[in-house]
Structures are given as structure tokens and as C-alpha cells.
Amino acid sequence: MVAQNTTENQSLPEFGERSLPHVDTSSMQLSKEEGLMLYEDMVLGRLFEDKCAEMYYRGKMFGFVHLYNGQEAVSTGVIKAMRPDEDFVSSTYRDHVHALSSGVPAREVMAELFGKETGCSKGRGGSMHMFSAQHHLLGGYAFVAEGIPVATGAAFQSKYRREALGDERADQVTACFFGDGASNNGQFFECLNMAALWKLPILYVVENNKWAIGMAHDRATSQPEIYKKASVFGMTGVEVDGMDVLAVRKVAQEAIERARAGEGPTLIEALTYRFRGHSLADPDELRAEEEKEFWLSRDPLTRFARTLQERNLATPEELKEIDNKIQGVIDDAMTFAEESPEPDPQELHRYIFAED
Amino acid sequence: MIGSHLLYLVWLRMAETLFFNALREATDEEMGRDDTVFVLGEDVGHYGGSYKVTKDLYKKYGELRVLDTPIAENSFSGMAIGAAMTGLRPIIEGMNMGFLLLAFNQIANNAGMLRYTSGGNFKIPLVIRGPGGVGRQLGAEHSQRLEAYFHAVPGLKIVTCSTPYNAKGLLKAAIRDDNPVLFFEHVLLYNLKEDLPDHEYICPLDQAEIVRPGKDVTILTYSRMRHHCLQAMKLVEKHGLGYDPEIIDLISLKPFDMETIAASVRKTHRVIIVEECMKTGGIAAELLSLINDQLFDELDAPVIRLSSQDIPTPYNGKLENLTIIQPSQIVEAMEQLMTLQV
Numbered sequence: 001m002v003a004q005n006t007t008e009n010q011s012l013p014e015f016g017e018r019s020l021p022h023v024d025t026s027s028m029q030l031s032k033e034e035g036l037m038l039y040e041d042m043v044l045g046r047l048f049e050d051k052c053a054e055m056y057y058r059g060k061m062f063g064f065v066h067l068y069n070g071q072e073a074v075s076t077g078v079i080k081a082m083r084p085d086e087d088f089v090s091s092t093y094r095d096h097v098h099a100l101s102s103g104v105p106a107r108e109v110m111a112e113l114f115g116k117e118t119g120c121s122k123g124r125g126g127s128m129h130m131f132s133a134q135h136h137l138l139g140g141y142a143f144v145a146e147g148i149p150v151a152t153g154a155a156f157q158s159k160y161r162r163e164a165l166g167d168e169r170a171d172q173v174t175a176c177f178f179g180d181g182a183s184n185n186g187q188f189f190e191c192l193n194m195a196a197l198w199k200l201p202i203l204y205v206v207e208n209n210k211w212a213i214g215m216a217h218d219r220a221t222s223q224p225e226i227y228k229k230a231s232v233f234g235m236t237g238v239e240v241d242g243m244d245v246l247a248v249r250k251v252a253q254e255a256i257e258r259a260r261a262g263e264g265p266t267l268i269e270a271l272t273y274r275f276r277g278h279s280l281a282d283p284d285e286l287r288a289e290e291e292k293e294f295w296l297s298r299d300p301l302t303r304f305a306r307t308l309q310e311r312n313l314a315t316p317e318e319l320k321e322i323d324n325k326i327q328g329v330i331d332d333a334m335t336f337a338e339e340s341p342e343p344d345p346q347e348l349h350r351y352i353f354a355e356d
Numbered sequence: 357m358i359g360s361h362l363l364y365l366v367w368l369r370m371a372e373t374l375f376f377n378a379l380r381e382a383t384d385e386e387m388g389r390d391d392t393v394f395v396l397g398e399d400v401g402h403y404g405g406s407y408k409v410t411k412d413l414y415k416k417y418g419e420l421r422v423l424d425t426p427i428a429e430n431s432f433s434g435m436a437i438g439a440a441m442t443g444l445r446p447i448i449e450g451m452n453m454g455f456l457l458l459a460f461n462q463i464a465n466n467a468g469m470l471r472y473t474s475g476g477n478f479k480i481p482l483v484i485r486g487p488g489g490v491g492r493q494l495g496a497e498h499s500q501r502l503e504a505y506f507h508a509v510p511g512l513k514i515v516t517c518s519t520p521y522n523a524k525g526l527l528k529a530a531i532r533d534d535n536p537v538l539f540f541e542h543v544l545l546y547n548l549k550e551d552l553p554d555h556e557y558i559c560p561l562d563q564a565e566i567v568r569p570g571k572d573v574t575i576l577t578y579s580r581m582r583h584h585c586l587q588a589m590k591l592v593e594k595h596g597l598g599y600d601p602e603i604i605d606l607i608s609l610k611p612f613d614m615e616t617i618a619a620s621v622r623k624t625h626r627v628i629i630v631e632e633c634m635k636t637g638g639i640a641a642e643l644l645s646l647i648n649d650q651l652f653d654e655l656d657a658p659v660i661r662l663s664s665q666d667i668p669t670p671y672n673g674k675l676e677n678l679t680i681i682q683p684s685q686i687v688e689a690m691e692q693l694m695t696l697q698v
């Protein structure tokens with residue numbers, strides 16, 4: 001199976017890790033079907049990104065490619081707690097896996113990375129600009145924090161339909177993903193203010209992976225505990241172990257419930273780590289080896305595989321079967337992407353305007 | 357006979373309307389017609405808008421549809437984009453269009469480019485409107501002409517209005533358009549009055565307006581400078597100069613209505629461009645290069661560009677007047693072209 005058999009290091013290392021929040025998930029109901037669905041989505045994210053790295057180094061994809069390895073429990077934990085094709089998701093430049101969790105087929109995400117016409121953004125967007133109207137994926141946003149206002153607008157739209165247009169069914173929730181770096185940007189604070197003011201149905205999900213390229217989070221902010229910043233807006237803020245998919249799912253479910261009930265937004269800070277550099281162009285020279293080892297030992301896939309077995313929801317063989325199935329999906333996506341046509345040069349100007 | 361005469365009178369019934377009220381009527385009518393249309397911005401609700409364009413609309417449509425926002429231009433602009441992507445039709449009022457410099461990223465990256473970048477996944481029916489231009493001693497920051505700054509952004513339509521009639525008809529068209537439209541009003545035109553028809557009308561966004569037909573020289577202008585050109589004509593008449601220029605209000609700054617422009621240039625063979633934005637990288641600079649590209653053989657003389665000085669607009673009234681083009685300079689430019697031997 002993808003999850004390696006390593007021993008997790010639960011004790012805090014000497015180099016000063018923030019203490020990890022503990023969310024008790026032992027009493028959380030989890031069916032076999034649900035458990036395997038979560039595992040499968042995380043494996044999809046992991047194997048997809050591994051294939052991207054391979055293809056990038058083989059010169060099949062270009063530009064800036066930011067991989068999500070290590071953070072899978074956040075995408076899966078939040079998005080799989082939402083209603084597919086109905087609730088909205090917005091992402092950042094590290095968006096492949098959010099797109100996959102949202103239901104965009106791996107074929108379309110891979111084809112986009114290959115710059116093909118069959119890509120989810122028709123080969124016009126690339127790695128940092130995954131979009132799917134069908135799957136309510138509002139996009140990959142390449143500039144830090146610029147997706148936060150857009151996601152806030154989607155949440156405003158739900159409220160508008162419900163309250164101004166009297167549409168009782170308009171209870172969609174929006175999940176807005178961004179990183180620790182974005183939490184120092186004005187758009188973060190401005191939108192938290194508006195979302196709390198108007199009680200918008202939105203989850204602001206900070207994936208705190210400790211590093212904004214080479215800027216350590218602690219060096220960039222006066223208050224490293226991001227979830228606490230919700231309190232000044234009178235908003236619920238929670239921290240969660242971003243390497244524990246059940247814990248993320250639990251806090252997401254609670255936040256979604258609040259949002260749907262009209263009780264407003266939640267700021268979720270997921271403590272996580274990227275297992276690769278900022279992008280495939282990043283030499284990754286600043287992060288200490290012991291820090292990397294500490295977080296690698298907390299691999300969310302390994303951890304969840306163990307949980308599934310402890311709960312007697314899956315055998316190693318079943319998990320291995322899922323790994324193989326997903327490897328097939330990735331291989332198929334790659335073949336599809338390679339064989340797909342490039343955009344027609346005659347259509348260079350298409351999609352500038354709504355009528356195109 | 358009498359019956360048809362009466363019908364004619366009913367058809368022509370007019371109401372004298374102030375410029376800002378023409379914009380208000382357009383907004384009101386479109387909000388009444390389509391409940392996905394809403395206004396947001398600073399002081400648009402309770403206060404009624406800094407130039408009263410949205411006065412009391414919140415009483416009619418509620419506070420969500422006339423949404424007073426915190427002073428957070430980049431974020432509320434991005435919010436409007438997200439609402440537009442998910443099916444609403446927002447109108448952002450820039451209290452002063454200059455403030456939109458703070459929203460430049462959202463307007464350029466997300467309003468302008470996102471549809472293309474998404475491969476057509478989303479459309480963004482959005483209007484961004486408000487007062488621009490040089491007012492009366494408002495100082496540099498409140499006297500900006502952002503149309504030139506935004507001109508290079510792909511995916512945006514840029515429209516300027518200049519009379520109560522076209523303000524109303526163009527705003528209605530902009531609200532119905534499925535693309536992001538930057539809609540520039542001018543801070544010194546809000547109190548213009550004009551008789552407007554009682555019946556509904558729409559002005560196309562992409563068509564220039566021939567303000568005064570003529571044969572000697574084509575004057576291309578927009579926004580408040582249209583009125584400066586008309587004042588220049590009064591000077592021409594007063595001094596018996598006898599020039600017969602064709603004055604065209606561009607209306608659409610992006611794209612330019614090259615059809616109307618070309619037809620005029622083919623007739624007059626001489627061009628003056630009068631603009632309020634700065635000369636460097638200005639609207640006239642782009643228009644001039646298009647005229648060179650497409651109509652060079654039609655020209656009997658180099659195009660004259662009358663633009664504002666390349667300086668921050670000074671507060672001092674005399675200096676401010678020296679910064680923007682005055683009607684007498686337009687007369688001088690006509691004189692220069694008309695006395696040219698060709």
C-alpha cells in the first residue's frame with residue numbers, strides 16, 4: 001500500500017514544534033464504505049502528485065508546479081464532508097488535489113497540466129488555474145490570497161439567494177483553501193470581517209504547512225496561531241491536526257453544519273506539512289532535516305491506513321487493492337493527457353468574452 | 357389624423373432628468389427587471405451613494421441588494437467577482453474610481469482574465485461604475501483617469517458616458533452584458549440635465565456617438581471632454597472661423613468603434629484626439645496607433661493629440677486648469693489643421 005509502515009513520532013521534537021491539537025475521533029462513527037472512500041481520495045492525491053513530479057522532470061509539463069504531498073488529509077477531510085457538485089471550493093496555486101477531491105476527473109486535471117484541450121481549463125490555465133464550473137471548483141488562484149474574496153463572494157451568493165430571493169434550497173457552503181502565507185495578507189482579514197459581519201456560509205481553511213516558500217511562518221507573523229485570529233471578528237476558530245483525516249473531517253462537518261444553519265463562517269487552521277519543496281523548481285534548502293523527518297513520520301496516509309485496520313474496516317490487502325486501482329486511474333489519466341490534442345491555434349482568442 | 361398625432365405626442369413624452377438620476381433610474385429599472393442584479397460599495401445604501409446614484413434604493417430592494425460594504429476595495433471587488441461567477445449580476449460602485457487602484461489585482465487578474473484562464477468555465481457579468489476624471493481642486497488622488505491604467509487588461513470592456521441620455525442607456529446595457537464592464541462617469545457631469553424619454557431604451561456599448569456631423573476634421577473625444585469640444589465650437593462660431601468638424605464621442609474605449617471612426621476619417625482626412633487622461637500611455641496613444649495601422653493612407657496631416665499633462669493633478673486651481681485641455685486649445689488645433697496646405 002502507499003502508506004508506509006513507519007512509526008509515528010508523537011512526542012514533540014527538540015527543535016520547537018508547536019504542540020499539536022488533539023481532536024478525539026475515537027467516538028466518531030465511520031462506516032467501511034466511508035473509510036475506504038476517504039482513503040481512496042488521499043491515495044488519489046498522493047499518486048497523482050507523484051506522477052506529476054515524474055512527468056515534470058521528464059519534460060512533459062511546464063511552468064510552476066506545486067505539489068500537495070503530505071497535505072492530503074486536509075483536502076480529503078474537508079471536501080469529502082461537503083456536497084459534491086453543489087457546495088463550492090476555491091483553492092490556490094497548489095490546487096491539483098483540491099480539484100480531484102472536488103470530483104474533477106484525474107484525466108482532466110492531468111490533461112490541463114499537459115496543456116491539452118481536454119484539460120479542465122482547456123489548456124489555457126495550467127497547474128495553478130484549475131477550474132470546473134460543473135464541479136463547483138471556483139479555481140486555482142495563483143496569487144497568494146486573491147481567491148479568498150472570490151470564495152467569499154460565492155458564499156455571499158448563497159446567502160443572497162436564500163434571503164434576498166427567498167430560495168429555501170440555497171444552502172450551499174463554500175470551502176476556501178489557502179496557506180499560512182496568505183494569512184498575513186489584507187484580503188484574509190478583510191474577508192474574515194465581512195464574512196463574520198454578514199454570517200456567510202463559508203469555511204476558511206488555512207493549510208499551515210509552516211513555510212511560505214522560504215519564509216518560515218514564525219518569522220512572518222506576530223501571532224503564529226492563525227486560528228486565534230478568528231476571535232477578533234467574533235468568529236469560531238479551530239485548530240486541527242492536518243495529518244489526521246478524521247480530525248479534519250470532524251471539524252469540517254461541524255463547521256459545515258454551522259454554515260448551513262446560518263450561523264456563519266469558521267476559520268479552520270490545519271497544521272500540516274508539504275513533503276516536497278514549495279514547487280518543483282524549489283531547491284528546498286532551508287527546511288531542517290529533522291523537521292522534515294518529524295513530519296514525514298506523521299504521514300496522513302500511513303496514519304489513516306492504521307486507523308482503518310485498528311477499526312477493522314480494512315485489511316492490508318484491501319488497501320493494496322485500492323492503491324492498485326488508483327494507480328490504474330493515474331496511468332489512464334496520463335495516457336489520456338498524452339494522447340489528447342493541443343488547443344486549436346485558431347482558437348487563440350476564444351474565451352476572452354462570454355460570447356466566445 | 358388627430359389620433360396618430362396624439363400617439364406621436366405620447367411617444368415623445370420627456371422628463372427632465374439630472375445625470376445622476378439617469379444612472380439611478382437605470383439601476384432601479386434593471387434591479388426591478390432582474391433580481392440577480394445588486395449594488396455594492398462604500399455608502400451605497402443608507403447614505404445613497406456619494407453622488408446619490410443609489411439614493412433610497414435600499415428601501416425598495418433591501419440591504420442585501422444594496423449592500424453597504426466596509427472600506428476594503430480589493431476584497432469587496434473580489435467578492436463581487438465570486439458572486440458573478442456563481443450567477444449573480446453585481447454592480448460595484450467605486451465611491452471614486454481612483455479607489456479602484458486598491459482593487460487592481462481583482463479587476464485585472466480575476467475580472468479581466470479569469471474567464472480565459474478557466475477555459476470558458478465561468479463568465480463574469482459585472483459592472484464597475486463610478487466617478488472618475490479631474491474635478492474641481494480635489495487633489496491628485498481624487499482626480500484620476502483610470503481608463504488608461506486598465507486599458508491593457510484583457511477581457512474588460514471599458515465604457516464612458518457623457519450625457520444623462522447615454523448614461524442611462526449605456527448603464528442598462530452594461531448591466532445586461534455578460535462580461536465585466538468598467539463604466540466611467542465624470543465627477544463634474546452629475547448635475548447635467550436633459551429631457552429623457554419616458555419609454556425604456558438601451559444604448560449599445562460598442563458604438564461611438566456622432567455628436568456633431570461635419571466634414572473638415574474628425575475630433576475624437578470622450579467623457580467630459582465632449583463638452584469641451586462643444587464649447588470649442590461655440591468659440592469657432594463666436595469668432596466666425598467657419599470650421600466644420602465632426603465631433604465623435606468614443607463611448608467605448610475598449611474596444612474602439614473603428615467602423616465609425618474610419619468612416620469619419622475617410623471623409624475628413626484630419627484627426628484631433630481630445631482626452632482627459634495623461635498623454636503617456638493614454639487612450640489617445642492607443643487610438644493613434646490604431647489609426648496609423650488602419651487609416652494611414654487617409655491622413656492628410658499628422659494626428660494631433662490633446663491630452664492632460666503627465667503630472668499628478670495639482671490642487672491649485674490655475675495649475676489644475678493648465679493640466680487639462682481647455683476649449684481654446686481645441687480651437688487652436690483645428691486652426692492648425694485647417695490652415696495646413698495639402
